[in-house]
Amino acid sequence: MSWEVVIGLEVHCQINTKTKAFCGCSTEFGAEPNSQTCPVCLGMPGQLPVLNDVAAKKTILTGLAINADINLESKFDRKNYFYPDLPKGYQISQFAVPIVEGGYIDIPTKDGEKRLGVTRIHMEEDAGKSMHEGLDAVSHIDLNRSGIPLMEIVSEPDMRSADEAIAYLKQLHQIIKFLGVSGADMEKGQFRCDANVSVRQKGAPLGTRTEMKNMNSFRFIKQAIEFEVLRQIEIIEDGGEVKQESRLWDSVKNESRSMRSKEEAHDYRYFPEPDLPPLRVTQEEVDAIKAGMPELPNQLRKRFETEFGLSAYDADVLTQTQSLAQWYEALVASHPANPKQCANWLANELLGRLKELNKDISESPISAQALASLLDRIADNTISGKIAKDVLDAMMASGKNVDAIIDEKGLKQVSDTGAIDAMIQEVLDANQGQVEAYKGGQDRLFGFFVGQVMKASKGKANPAMVNQRLKELLG
């Protein structure tokens, strides 16, 4: 039988504002429990919400980045349920009229680009955090997170595999990082995902879906979806029926378990939030936000390919983050002769070394200009590419500039014909037997002579000249 998987995703993403969605409290992560609270986010009597405009603007920017429509008038609603970490007994959200509707994200697949629909993005506030572990007969509540602004990004059920779901999430995550609208740190819960999964026979109507709640790592999401797909197929093939329910992924046991059945689902009694008037923005404001939008990963990738002649792979690597792309552009600006070489040195040499140091490009000990000057020294034959790698190590360790290191260590490349000829003669004299053999037709010994000369020069001889002179001197 041929099964088709149908996946829709809901992403909750913390909007990076200085203050909370509806009050002036700080959103700083990791503070003393309940130290970042006030009567508003504690839900005290008579307290009223006032919308943080920055949260709205960042949500609009995100909507524009995924090619969506911005509702010039959107509305807030109350989502009602009781839980101790929800101080008001309701969450302020957008239900009937969200601020953003109808966008899409393109992902690469082996059959080319695939367009995945985004139904809506709405704003809402986060709840606090309940802590039960290690406590006997009581729970503790930290309301620092209560009222932090979130955007919920809801996709169409357009994904047909766990890999597509992950590609969508990575793309979305990258866009959000590029826009600077969220820290999107998954470990801090700033980017978390619910996945709706169902299976069906190709062409059949949609199957019953289950919802996997609150996952915060790409790996877990992939595992959870794959597990769920197999679970559902097994149930159906055994003649059973999939039950509509919410499930939780246990990343220790690598399995999911039922959390809440459809019957136990809350009736949230959504209704318009009477404390907040409709959110109105003008087309001019939307246009101004659009004008300030940075170049997005997809646009950058395409530009890097056409403008700098990079391979799709290199372009992808160098556009992973905005700071990396900017670093690359700075490097090319300082060493415009060879953008491809810039890409190789950045992607392979510098990033590799930074990875060993557990550092990000923004924490690189050398600047783009410094790396460019190293590439300049290769280009003008001061040093060879091989020596340059040692110089790069020294630059990163000492912070000194390229010329100082070359001088200090006497690494300047030997391009003087007389000196090179002398070294070649020495090698040939010391290896008479190999010379004879070479002349007798063993061509591959040429490499041996090159190696011996380079060794004799301690790597400083200009390799191209060594090649050329060797050929001439060996006849």
Add this chain to the structure above:
Amino acid sequence: MPFRSLTDIQAQLHAGETTAVQVAQLYLDRIAQYNDDLNAFVHIDPENVLAQAEASDAYRKEHDARPLEGLPIAVKDIFCTQNGPTRCCSNILEDFEAPYDAHVITRLKEAGAVLVGKTNMDEFAMGSSNETSAFGGVQNPWNTDCIPGGSSGGSAAAVAAGLTPAALGTDTGGSIRQPAALTGLVGLKPTYGRVSRRGIIAFASSLDQAGPMTRTVKDTAMLTSVMIGHDAGDATSVADAPNFDWLKACEGRDMKGLKIGKPKEYFIDGMDKEVRAQVEAALTQCEALGAEIVDISLPHTEYAVAAYYVIAPSEASTNLSRYDAVRFGHRCDNPEDLEDMYARSRDEGFGAEVKRRILTGTFALSSGYYDAYYLKAQKVRTLISQDFKEAFEQVDIIATPTSPVPAFKSGEKTDDPITMYLSDIFTIAVNLAGLPALSQPCGFSQDLPVGLQWIAPAWQEDTILAAASAYENATDWHTKSPVKFGGEA
């Protein structure tokens, strides 16, 4: 002295004939003497009151007097105040002390007012007779067997009996105007969005509005002018609200050229005959002052009460979710688990009427019923607003009775919520439409005061103040006070 207006007391203070401390002491003495008969105040802190008065007298020595310098104002228990308890007359807030002042309270303090104490009210402002208070009912000073109206019944009784010259109330469906009518006072519900709701415990957010209860129209204007103004902390407080000189608006002495609408839906069979006669007599007097009385219709009036009793409980049901025994307020003893803590704490903390409205509202918002109730009620609300809009194309102002009946006997309607809800039949539509309305005394029925209600288009409280001042100037109903409490009937 006890039955004098704020304006008169202010004049005496300005003239140096008395001091804020003397004024405060006089009212504190009267509260000590009469509060047991009335149960109007639920919290009084005499030392604190005198300290405020002393501070005011000291301020006056050094500076120009502020707008309410040294004037005693009582405050309904729904306004959060930093000093002492704020309980909304509910057991669920048994030990609650707000760490903040309501915006309106801040305005009053900044204007030099002396806050006298917290007045009794229906629990969470849900009631029309003040009988749902966790602190017991309030007696009407005009007849202590009768209720004073609600929900601002304590404020009404306190002003009517001369225990304070003025008080603050809140009005969600008539809670300022109806008790003002039933105790012979002036009470104004300003246009929705005119007064900040921040720090006022919410009943129904889209309807609640605070306002004053006073002895005269001018006092109401003076107090309102201090209460109003944009508050960035309340998103429903309107930033560029049209404004005017509130005291000047009270200088009207005639009604020449004023077109007063008389809606037939507010003069109906079943209402108290004497109330009707008094209000019609008042309109005749307005004609004599130069007004033109125009018969009008507000055709959707009959649906107002039904719509209100869907919308207000719906909002209330979620506004009151925060009383969950987690962070403050009453918590039951030894809860077995979370569910038990919620259920028992709320069961013990809320009174019957509050529970009834939470249940009604929760039902109306439930999946499957939302369209039939909440959405339908919102449509009715739009139609009611439309009625007023069309009426105001013909007339400048609308006049109606405030309440269909005078004060009724305590306990008379407590077993019949529907009859009780009909007490607000003439006040509710105004809240649904967000309009300003004022009640002022216009006579007596069975020796109990009768109220005349004025309704104007949004932001046109000045039209109301002009008409009400002209009427007040031509009559002496506002000078009456209950003999039992030392007044002159």
